[in-house]
Amino acid sequence: METFEHYLDKYAELAIRVGLNVQKDQTVVIMTPIACAEFVRKLTKKAYDAGAKDVVIDWDDDEVKALRMKHAPESTLREYPMWRANGMEEMARDGAAFLQIYAPNSDLLKDVDQERVAISSKTTATAREGFLKYLRSNQVNWLMVSYPTAEWSAKVFPELNEQDRIIKLWEQIFKLTRVDKADPLAAWNEHIALLTAKQDMLNTKKFKQLHFKGEGTDLYIELAAKHLWVAAGSESKAGTFFIPNIPTEEVFTMPARSGTNGIVRSTLPLSYQGSLIDGFSLRFENGRVVEATAEVGQEVLNKMLDMDEGARYLGEVALVPDDSPISNSGLIYYNTLFDENASCHIALGNSYPFTIDGGTQMSPEQLAENGYNKSLIHVDFMIGSADMSIDGLYADGTREPLFRKGNWA
Amino acid sequence: METFEHYLDKYAELAIRVGLNVQKDQTVVIMTPIACAEFVRKLTKKAYDAGAKDVVIDWDDDEVKALRMKHAPESTLREYPMWRANGMEEMARDGAAFLQIYAPNSDLLKDVDQERVAISSKTTATAREGFLKYLRSNQVNWLMVSYPTAEWSAKVFPELNEQDRIIKLWEQIFKLTRVDKADPLAAWNEHIALLTAKQDMLNTKKFKQLHFKGEGTDLYIELAAKHLWVAAGSESKAGTFFIPNIPTEEVFTMPARSGTNGIVRSTLPLSYQGSLIDGFSLRFENGRVVEATAEVGQEVLNKMLDMDEGARYLGEVALVPDDSPISNSGLIYYNTLFDENASCHIALGNSYPFTIDGGTQMSPEQLAENGYNKSLIHVDFMIGSADMSIDGLYADGTREPLFRKGNWA
Numbered sequence: 001m002e003t004f005e006h007y008l009d010k011y012a013e014l015a016i017r018v019g020l021n022v023q024k025d026q027t028v029v030i031m032t033p034i035a036c037a038e039f040v041r042k043l044t045k046k047a048y049d050a051g052a053k054d055v056v057i058d059w060d061d062d063e064v065k066a067l068r069m070k071h072a073p074e075s076t077l078r079e080y081p082m083w084r085a086n087g088m089e090e091m092a093r094d095g096a097a098f099l100q101i102y103a104p105n106s107d108l109l110k111d112v113d114q115e116r117v118a119i120s121s122k123t124t125a126t127a128r129e130g131f132l133k134y135l136r137s138n139q140v141n142w143l144m145v146s147y148p149t150a151e152w153s154a155k156v157f158p159e160l161n162e163q164d165r166i167i168k169l170w171e172q173i174f175k176l177t178r179v180d181k182a183d184p185l186a187a188w189n190e191h192i193a194l195l196t197a198k199q200d201m202l203n204t205k206k207f208k209q210l211h212f213k214g215e216g217t218d219l220y221i222e223l224a225a226k227h228l229w230v231a232a233g234s235e236s237k238a239g240t241f242f243i244p245n246i247p248t249e250e251v252f253t254m255p256a257r258s259g260t261n262g263i264v265r266s267t268l269p270l271s272y273q274g275s276l277i278d279g280f281s282l283r284f285e286n287g288r289v290v291e292a293t294a295e296v297g298q299e300v301l302n303k304m305l306d307m308d309e310g311a312r313y314l315g316e317v318a319l320v321p322d323d324s325p326i327s328n329s330g331l332i333y334y335n336t337l338f339d340e341n342a343s344c345h346i347a348l349g350n351s352y353p354f355t356i357d358g359g360t361q362m363s364p365e366q367l368a369e370n371g372y373n374k375s376l377i378h379v380d381f382m383i384g385s386a387d388m389s390i391d392g393l394y395a396d397g398t399r400e401p402l403f404r405k406g407n408w409a
Numbered sequence: 410m411e412t413f414e415h416y417l418d419k420y421a422e423l424a425i426r427v428g429l430n431v432q433k434d435q436t437v438v439i440m441t442p443i444a445c446a447e448f449v450r451k452l453t454k455k456a457y458d459a460g461a462k463d464v465v466i467d468w469d470d471d472e473v474k475a476l477r478m479k480h481a482p483e484s485t486l487r488e489y490p491m492w493r494a495n496g497m498e499e500m501a502r503d504g505a506a507f508l509q510i511y512a513p514n515s516d517l518l519k520d521v522d523q524e525r526v527a528i529s530s531k532t533t534a535t536a537r538e539g540f541l542k543y544l545r546s547n548q549v550n551w552l553m554v555s556y557p558t559a560e561w562s563a564k565v566f567p568e569l570n571e572q573d574r575i576i577k578l579w580e581q582i583f584k585l586t587r588v589d590k591a592d593p594l595a596a597w598n599e600h601i602a603l604l605t606a607k608q609d610m611l612n613t614k615k616f617k618q619l620h621f622k623g624e625g626t627d628l629y630i631e632l633a634a635k636h637l638w639v640a641a642g643s644e645s646k647a648g649t650f651f652i653p654n655i656p657t658e659e660v661f662t663m664p665a666r667s668g669t670n671g672i673v674r675s676t677l678p679l680s681y682q683g684s685l686i687d688g689f690s691l692r693f694e695n696g697r698v699v700e701a702t703a704e705v706g707q708e709v710l711n712k713m714l715d716m717d718e719g720a721r722y723l724g725e726v727a728l729v730p731d732d733s734p735i736s737n738s739g740l741i742y743y744n745t746l747f748d749e750n751a752s753c754h755i756a757l758g759n760s761y762p763f764t765i766d767g768g769t770q771m772s773p774e775q776l777a778e779n780g781y782n783k784s785l786i787h788v789d790f791m792i793g794s795a796d797m798s799i800d801g802l803y804a805d806g807t808r809e810p811l812f813r814k815g816n817w818a
Contacts (some may be wrong), residue, residue, distance in 0.1 A: 049483060053479055055476070055481075057470065059443060059468035061446060072463055073462060090492055395695060
């Protein structure tokens with residue numbers, strides 16, 4: 001058993017060398033809560049070791065954000081310091097790499113007026129759209145990783161004491177990101193090869209539709225005609241191969257905007273802007289959510305769907321076998337980066353241009369013609385379970401089993 | 410005896426209400442190391458309570474900075490993300506208030522090549538000049554306060570254990586900033602009135618020169634013809650009265666750029682960019698340092714003087730009696746904000762435009778004609794002691810005693 005320091009070091013190395021794949025003379029931007037400072041310093045050193053030209057930190061604090069949501073005048077929530085958004089966009093245009101440490105303390109927003117949270121989220125999303133399109137379309141190499149905070153670990157292990165929670169959560173993270181292997185980088189190469197094989201298999205099939213069937217779910221999702229299945233890694237405009245999420249277990253693609261019909265029931269709670277939405281069902285007609293009911297968080301679910309018109313349409317469908325390391329851990333992480341890799345999922349909101357052939361070169365109009373959905377949100381939620389069946393349907397209506405009892409058939 | 414929380418709250422209130430004097434609908438920018446997060450959140454809440462429109466935090470981390478100094482390519486040290494500097498300038502132009510929390514961990518720079526530190530400092534100072542001129546000329550309300558970090562308290566109380574050091578340093582700060590008084594705001598009003606009386610007295614005298622005499626010091630400083638003595642507070646362009654430094658015990662003004670002659674010896678060590686300069690003497694001829702010797706830190710002193718031509722000329726002369734609360738505490742704080750308020754001091758580098766009559770309205774050429782010194786640095790160092798005598802000299806050469814044995818005569 002190696003020391004914690006050893007694993008943390010490996011985790012940072014995995015992020016910089018494999019996930020982000022920092023190139024010589026590249027600027028690296030780290031977007032992070034201040035609570036992750038220790039890890040940020042490790043990443044910074046590793047980035048310079050990898051030849052980074054500069055490391056710029058974009059610090060953030062959820063407590064300060066919550067104070068703003070609670071106490072700033074409402075008009076302020078409609079404003080965003082554009083110099084900050086433009087600065088990020090400028091660095092993206094110049095080919096920087098972006099590493100986001102995802103460690104939200106969303107409990108802080110619990111007692112904030114949901115209307116104010118929605119206004120602020122929309123303002124931020126709109127202001128950062130120019131910057132985020134560089135990431136969404138994989139024009140630059142980017143990465144999202146998580147880092148345990150006291151708040152997060154308390155959600156996953158409420159029964160443990162403060163110190164044990166963090167240790168336990170680190171153990172899980174090291175395991176689920178293969179950092180506990182003797183040679184994590186080699187383990188990742190092997191893992192990427194397996195996911196890529198699934199991706200290639202699905203791309204040769206050229207299914208017209210997927211049919212999901214499970215408890216409370218009977219859903220047909222038409223895929224975009226030019227859809228591309230994507231797994232694990234992508235290539236940036238400059239030709240850098242990177243893995244935008246660590247961990248990653250999914251193979252995903254783009255639904256045709258108007259082609260989803262039927263009903264789907266969530267199988268895991270969804271944490272959205274500090275509030276939990278649970279036991280919810282959505283009914284789709286021609287791609288649009290026409291009915292939405294939740295056992296918990298009905299109001300928040302409605303607010304989410306009302307963000308903009310695109311928030312009622314799908315932007316992603318992803319396949320993850322029930323027999324995956326994250327699912328097998330038997331834990332709910334209340335963190336999309338982990339939970340989405342435990343289960344088949346779909347996302348409401350914005351599509352990824354790189355999930356259709358030629359998409360990153362298309363104009364907004366061309367994207368729309370090809371089934372792309374545009375929205376300020378992209379919210380994944382889990383629909384997979386141990387009893388889920390998925391069929392692939394060809395254009396002529398014939399079916400092929402893809403998943404049986406939650407796993408690849 | 411009140412709780413620590415009580416005093417910390419009062420300290421934040423003093424900063425927001427008296428020091429910065431936040432106005433309704435003003436944006437407040439807090440520039441701070443991430444180590445001061447707890448205090449930043451308190452200040453943020455107080456700022457909204459005072460009617461602030463928005464609170465923007467500009468986080469910073471000395472460890473990340475040190476990693477950059479050590480490991481970034483040298484060409485990077487000559488670059489600054491201009492979007493960041495321009496953003497700060499934009500907010501200053503729009504009338505924001507700026508609060509800087511001064512808690513440097515300069516030990517981190519100890520083992521960095523001084524040449525690289527100097528390059529980086531110069532780049533940063535040049536990039537931020539447009540922004541800083543708003544503060545230097547008091548166009549906006551601004552404030553500098555300190556916050557104890559583990560590193561700082563270790564310097565002041567090396568003999569104590571880690572926990573006691575911080576407690577002891579907080580006790581000192583609360584005392585020296587009058588936060589321990591029953592009504593700190595009333596105590597400050599009284600203190601400001603006393604300092605303002607000294608300022609007004611000196612302004613009626615219209616001295617031509619000051620003559621400093623002490624151990625190793627025999628220095629004549631000619632004052633700028635239009636010099637204004639300034640104490641405690643200033644008024645921003647928008648008419649807000651603010652106290653830019655907490656604590657403050659000084660009355661200061663502008664020397665005439667070419668009018669300093671003689672020799673001066675430092676009476677306290679100077680911490681400059683992570684290095685200590687101690688026991689140093691400077692010889693001036695017609696305003697310019699022509700000879701500089703230090704018992705400790707000769708190389709760093711040379712680097713500082715070579716920053717630019719203005720670094721060899723004085724930009725400020727300040728009077729502080731030896732019988733001041735900070736001096737009476739008998740401690741060296743290794744922090745200019747405290748040490749400069751314990752002792753008479755002079756500063757090498759940039760002058761403050763508001764220390765000559767009409768200076769904030771003058772063009773750079775007009776400022777130069779009136780004795781203003783321009784430099785990227787402004788470094789205060791202490792020259793006062795219990796044996797210092799200061800005379801004021803009128804234009805006709807007659808003398809008036811100002812200080813005897815370190816205190817007001």
